[in-house]
Structures are given as C-alpha cells and as structure tokens.
Amino acid sequence: MAKAVDLKRPLADLAAEVQTGKLTSAELVEASLARLKETENYHTVLEISSTALQQAKVIDNRIAAGETIGPLAGIPYIAKDNFLTADTHTTAASHILEPFKAPYQAVAIERLEAAGAVMVAKANLDAFGHGASTENSDFGASKNPADPEYVPGGSSGGSAAAVALGQACFSIGTDTGGSLRQPSSYCGVVGLKPTYGLVPRYGVIAMGSSFDSIGPITNRVADAALVLDVIAGRDDRDATSIERVHDGYRLSDIEYTLSGQKIGVIKEYLGDGLDSSIKKSIDQTVALLKSKGAVVEVVSLPAVKLALAAYYILVPAEVSSNLARYDGVKYGYSAPEAENLEETYRLSREEGFGAEAKRRILIGTYVLSSGYYDAYYKRAQSVRTKLIAEFDAVFGKFDFLLGPTAPTPAFKLGAKVNDPIAMYLNDIMTVSANLVGIPSISIPLGEINKLPYGLQLMAPQRRETDLLPFANAVEELL
Amino acid sequence: MSKITTDEVERIAKLARIGVTPAEAKNLAGELDAIVDFVEQLQAVDIEGVEPTDQVTGLENVLRDDVVKRASQNRDELLANAPQVQDGYIVVKRVMNG
Structure with missing residues (x-):
C-alpha cells in the first residue's frame, strides 16, 4: 500500500526531503503510479514506464551512500509522448510511429534525468501536436480533470490533465502555437x-521547427522556474538553441514589488469572442495590479488579428516538410501490401x-507549391515581421503584456471535431508569442461552472528572469 | 469561388505522397478550402518593403570546428526500428514500376 504522499507540494521541498532522507524517491514514484492507476479513466497517458520504480530505488541508494543528487532529486514527472525516451515507446500519438522505440533521448529528458527526476509515463497529445483538445490523438482523447465530459485542451492535454490530477509532480510538453498554455488554462495549472x-x-x-518550444507544466510558478532552470541552455545538437542566463531561472528570495511595473493589456484580446466572465476576471486583475502600484494600460497591437492566419500558413508549411520523413522505409509504420517504393510512401x-x-x-x-509560394508562405513570413515589429515597439514602453490565455474555458468533447477552423480559433490568443519567439506563461485565473481558465503573461525574448518573478507575484495576488 | 477542388486535392496529395480515396478527396476539398479561405485575409495586408522572417532570435550561421565526431548510436540500434532489414541494410520495395 503506497504511503499517502501529496505530489502537489512544491518541487523544491519534495526534492530536499528526498535528499535528506525524510522521504524516498520510491515513495514518491509509488504514489505517482498508484494515482495514475486510480485516475486512468482520464486517459492522460499512453504508456507507463516499467523502469521508474527501479530508477527511484537507485536514487534512494545513492542518497543512502551519501551522494548529492540534484535539484529534482527523486521527483516523478510525465513527458509528452513527442519526447524521445529510452525506456518506453515514442509515438507522438500517431499510428505511423506506433512501433517506434527511440534509439536516443531528448536533451530535455537527459537534463531532467541528470537532475534526479524520474519519468513515470508518456502523456497523450493531439497526434504530432496538431490540435487543441487531444481529440486528434490516434489513441483516443484525454479528459478534463474538472469534468470528464470536457476536453483538457491541447496539444499537451495529457500533460496538463496529469498535473491537475496529481499523477506526477510536474510534466513537460511542447508549445508551437499554445500547446502548453491553452491546456494549462483549461486544466487550472501553470504552463510556461x-x-x-x-x-x-x-x-x-518536430512540428513547426521555427515555432516549437519546450517547457514545463506545474502546480505553481516557482516549480516552473525550477524545472526551466534544469532544462534551459544551449546544446550543440540544436543549432537554434540559445545560451541560458548566468544566474539561472530559479526564483530568488528577494522581495518582489509590483509597484512601478509597466503592464500592457492587449486590446485585441478583449473584444468579441471573449467570455464575459473571463473579461470580468481580467478587469479585476488589472484593478488589483493597480492597487499594488503597477502601471497598467490597454495597448493595441493590430497585427495580432493577422497572427492566426499567418500561423496557419507557416506552421503547416513546416509540418509538411517535417512530416516528409515518415515514409514507411526507415522506421515507423510501413504498409505491408505496397508493391513498389512509391506505394510504400503513399500507402504508409x-x-x-x-x-x-x-x-x-x-x-x-499547397502553400509551398509552385506558383503559390510568394502569395502565401512568403507573405505570411512578412506578416510575421510586422508582428515582431509591433511587439518590439510595445515592449519599448511596457515590461509585460497581459491577456487571457484562451477566449473560453474548455469545450465539450466532440463539439469542434468536425470544424477545423473552430478548433484553430482556440489558439487565437497564444500563437503570437510563438510567431514572435517570446516567453509566455499561463497561470490559473478563475473558474466558470468548475471549468478553469487562465491568465497569460508575456515578456520580451530572453526575459524569463523578469517574467517568472512577476508571474509569481501575480499568482500570490490572485 | 472555391480554390481547392477535388482535382487540386489529388494534385497536392500526389506531391505529398499521401494516398487519398475519392471520398476523402471530396471531404478534404471542403475542409482545405475553408482553411485557405481563412488565411486569405493576409492578401489585404501591405507588405511592401517588409522583409520575411524565418529566424526569430537573431541567430546567424552557427559554425562548429570541422572535426570528426563519433555517432552516439550504433548501427544495430538504429536499424532495430526499420520495417525490414537484411545483412545490415534496410530493405525497400522495388523502385521501378512495371
């Protein structure tokens, strides 16, 4: 019988207790596995690691032998199933990768392992990250922890629901147009x-290589900062990766003051389509921030109205290129009935x-094909430039931008599956951060009929060190 | 007027090497047409003199020393995922038609 362990406690506290022997990693992992079993109807995960408990015991033995493990000593976590991992399959929730077992691990997984974290399961997602509800998973949708008739959001829906259900202490996922933040909003957790x-x-x-970002889903901002501190920083194997800041990303103990912080509220996110309760919460948050001495003003970024259209040209273009590698030849599903190479590609x-x-x-x-390239792809790239210029100009005047994460709380399973455009509109408030490349975090803001919704905060590129203390202060305020 | 006809779906599906049945092509024509119609709003944007963006953090060519690096995986591990293997090679179906 697993000992009652609260997996939602702060990561730093749990890791310290494992390191000092007050708790064991095996106890944490057993609690996680028990919770996964107890809440399996939510279909948050595609595979449970068969080696997690064994890894936890190795960590416990190393601690018993006097070794210092790392900032996530013994902590169980869940990885979205588009991260390559050694001891499980990796499917991206697509049949085309169903028989695939990765021959190497993702950098983020290597770094989490080195910090002492133990991966317990692989989370469900919209196949290849394409979606906003997990309903595009080839293995069935996940369910919202607040109400199983509703979607958990997507594409990192399994990862977000798992954290909300307390199945592990945190999870990691990917965000190409909102895939960490929107499900975090729908499930009432923090997504960075x-x-x-x-x-x-x-x-x-890979989904959209000039957009794809990796980040944590956690119970609180301080946990997100700690996980980011473990996984951030350049690696030679990704030429587009950037250097981490010298002092890292963990929150400091220095008192943070909201007074004097300049915050822009994005005007275009407050218009038609925004749920009136969410609008009211945003207004209340603005009043609270002002009462603490922050300078808050509504600011217009007209190009965000074009962001979703640019996104749905550029990302499918990158998707069509990235998914060309699934050809039925080197790995993954291969159509057995194919009679020649051309058929192997086509049928697989x-x-x-x-x-x-x-x-x-x-x-x-289509948008990359001869005759259409300039009209669609190149034009969308120029719109991306315009959007970047607008954000640059606004960040000249404001430290942070604020708005809802999504226009509504979660919708019912099945409600939008037959309407791709309606599904795409869920990303309308999150895609801009990916087009511009800036950090953005969703933190829980409120609930409508028990269904959570989030507040989105953004900062200029490379300014996580400002965004995280600010988000932490806002989290305390709410 | 719809831009994506069933014929157009078949043309791009051929380019993308994805088989589509006639019924699927008909459905896809409607769905893809709605998406193209949605992104069409960008045609009205003035982009005169605006450079396209393909890299957002300002990185330019990232170079490394020209030295041999050993692969971190061995051949057997990589081949283990291939649908069909023979004598250390991946087997493919015949390339020529007919």
Whole structure:
C-alpha cells in the first residue's frame, strides 16, 4: 500500500526531503503510479514506464551512500509522448510511429534525468501536436480533470490533465502555437512557453521547427522556474538553441514589488469572442495590479488579428516538410501490401497519418507549391515581421503584456471535431508569442461552472528572469 | 469561388505522397478550402518593403570546428526500428514500376 504522499507540494521541498532522507524517491514514484492507476479513466497517458520504480530505488541508494543528487532529486514527472525516451515507446500519438522505440533521448529528458527526476509515463497529445483538445490523438482523447465530459485542451492535454490530477509532480510538453498554455488554462495549472530556442529541441519530434518550444507544466510558478532552470541552455545538437542566463531561472528570495511595473493589456484580446466572465476576471486583475502600484494600460497591437492566419500558413508549411520523413522505409509504420517504393510512401502515409496530420501536410504542400509560394508562405513570413515589429515597439514602453490565455474555458468533447477552423480559433490568443519567439506563461485565473481558465503573461525574448518573478507575484495576488 | 477542388486535392496529395480515396478527396476539398479561405485575409495586408522572417532570435550561421565526431548510436540500434532489414541494410520495395 503506497504511503499517502501529496505530489502537489512544491518541487523544491519534495526534492530536499528526498535528499535528506525524510522521504524516498520510491515513495514518491509509488504514489505517482498508484494515482495514475486510480485516475486512468482520464486517459492522460499512453504508456507507463516499467523502469521508474527501479530508477527511484537507485536514487534512494545513492542518497543512502551519501551522494548529492540534484535539484529534482527523486521527483516523478510525465513527458509528452513527442519526447524521445529510452525506456518506453515514442509515438507522438500517431499510428505511423506506433512501433517506434527511440534509439536516443531528448536533451530535455537527459537534463531532467541528470537532475534526479524520474519519468513515470508518456502523456497523450493531439497526434504530432496538431490540435487543441487531444481529440486528434490516434489513441483516443484525454479528459478534463474538472469534468470528464470536457476536453483538457491541447496539444499537451495529457500533460496538463496529469498535473491537475496529481499523477506526477510536474510534466513537460511542447508549445508551437499554445500547446502548453491553452491546456494549462483549461486544466487550472501553470504552463510556461520559454523563449524560442532556450530549451534545445534535439530529440523532440518536430512540428513547426521555427515555432516549437519546450517547457514545463506545474502546480505553481516557482516549480516552473525550477524545472526551466534544469532544462534551459544551449546544446550543440540544436543549432537554434540559445545560451541560458548566468544566474539561472530559479526564483530568488528577494522581495518582489509590483509597484512601478509597466503592464500592457492587449486590446485585441478583449473584444468579441471573449467570455464575459473571463473579461470580468481580467478587469479585476488589472484593478488589483493597480492597487499594488503597477502601471497598467490597454495597448493595441493590430497585427495580432493577422497572427492566426499567418500561423496557419507557416506552421503547416513546416509540418509538411517535417512530416516528409515518415515514409514507411526507415522506421515507423510501413504498409505491408505496397508493391513498389512509391506505394510504400503513399500507402504508409495514407494509413499511418490521422485526418488532421493529413490536412496540415496538404495545406503546407499547397502553400509551398509552385506558383503559390510568394502569395502565401512568403507573405505570411512578412506578416510575421510586422508582428515582431509591433511587439518590439510595445515592449519599448511596457515590461509585460497581459491577456487571457484562451477566449473560453474548455469545450465539450466532440463539439469542434468536425470544424477545423473552430478548433484553430482556440489558439487565437497564444500563437503570437510563438510567431514572435517570446516567453509566455499561463497561470490559473478563475473558474466558470468548475471549468478553469487562465491568465497569460508575456515578456520580451530572453526575459524569463523578469517574467517568472512577476508571474509569481501575480499568482500570490490572485 | 472555391480554390481547392477535388482535382487540386489529388494534385497536392500526389506531391505529398499521401494516398487519398475519392471520398476523402471530396471531404478534404471542403475542409482545405475553408482553411485557405481563412488565411486569405493576409492578401489585404501591405507588405511592401517588409522583409520575411524565418529566424526569430537573431541567430546567424552557427559554425562548429570541422572535426570528426563519433555517432552516439550504433548501427544495430538504429536499424532495430526499420520495417525490414537484411545483412545490415534496410530493405525497400522495388523502385521501378512495371
């Protein structure tokens, strides 16, 4: 019988207790595995690691032998199933990778392991990260912890729901257009998308390579800062990765003051389509921030209205290129009935990819095809430039930007599966941060009929060291 | 007027090496047309003189020393995922048609 351990306690406290022998990693991992079993109906994970408990015992033995482990000593976590991991399969929730076992691990996984964290399971997602509800998983949707008739959001829906259910102490996922923040909003947890490149992408299944960002989903901002501190920083195997800051990302004990902070509220996110309760919460948050001496003003960024359209040209273009590697030859599903190489490609991809992956590959192929490239792809890249210029200008006047994470709380399972555009609109408030490459965090703001919704905070590129203490202060205020 | 006809779906599916049945092509034509219609709003944007962006953090060519690095995986591990292997090679179906 697993000892009652609260897996939602602060990561730093749990790791310290494991290191000092007050708790064992085996106890934490057993509690995690028990909770996964107890809440398996939410279908948050695709595979449970068979070696997690053994890894935990190795850590406990090393501690008993006097070794200092690391900042995440013995902590169980869950990785989205688009991270390559050694002891489980990696499917990206797609049939085309169903038989795949990764021959190496993602940089983020290596770093978490080195810090003492123990991966207990692989989380469900919209296949290849394509979606906002996990309903595009080829292995069935996950369910919202607040109400199992609702979606958990996506694409990191399994990762977010797992943390909300207390199945592990934190999870990691990817965010190409909101895939960490929007499910965190729907599940009532914290989701951090760092600056593009801060966490190396090596060993993470590519979706939109100029957008894909890796980050944590946690119970509180301080935990997100601690996990980021472990996984951030350049690695030679990802040429687009960037250097970490010298002093790291953990929150300091120095008292933070909201007074004098300049905060812009994005005007375009407050208009039509925003749920009135969320609008009210945003207004209340603004009043609270002002009462603490922050300078808060509504600011207009007209190009964010174009962001979603630019995103749905550029990302499918990158998707069509990245998903060309699934050809039924080197790894993954291969159509047995194919009679020649051309058929191997055509049939393996027809049978292996789900509907949304096909839609995105075809749209991407269309916008990149001869005669359309300038009209769509190149034009969208220029709109990206305009958006970046607008954010640059606004960050000249404000330290942070604030808005809702998504226009509504979670929707019902099945409500949008037949309408790709309605599904895409869930990302309307999150895609800009990916187009611009800036860090953005979603923290719990409130609930409507028990369904959570989040507050989104953004800062300029490489300014996680400002964003995280600010988000922590806002979290305390709410 | 719809831009993505069933014929157009078949053309791009061929380019993308994805088989589609006639029924699928019909569905996809409607869905893809709605997406193209949605992104069409960018045609009205003035992008005169605006450079396209493909890298957001300002990195330029990232170079490394030109030295041999040993692969971290061995051949057997990599081949273990291949659908069909023979004598250390990946087997593919015949390339020529007919």
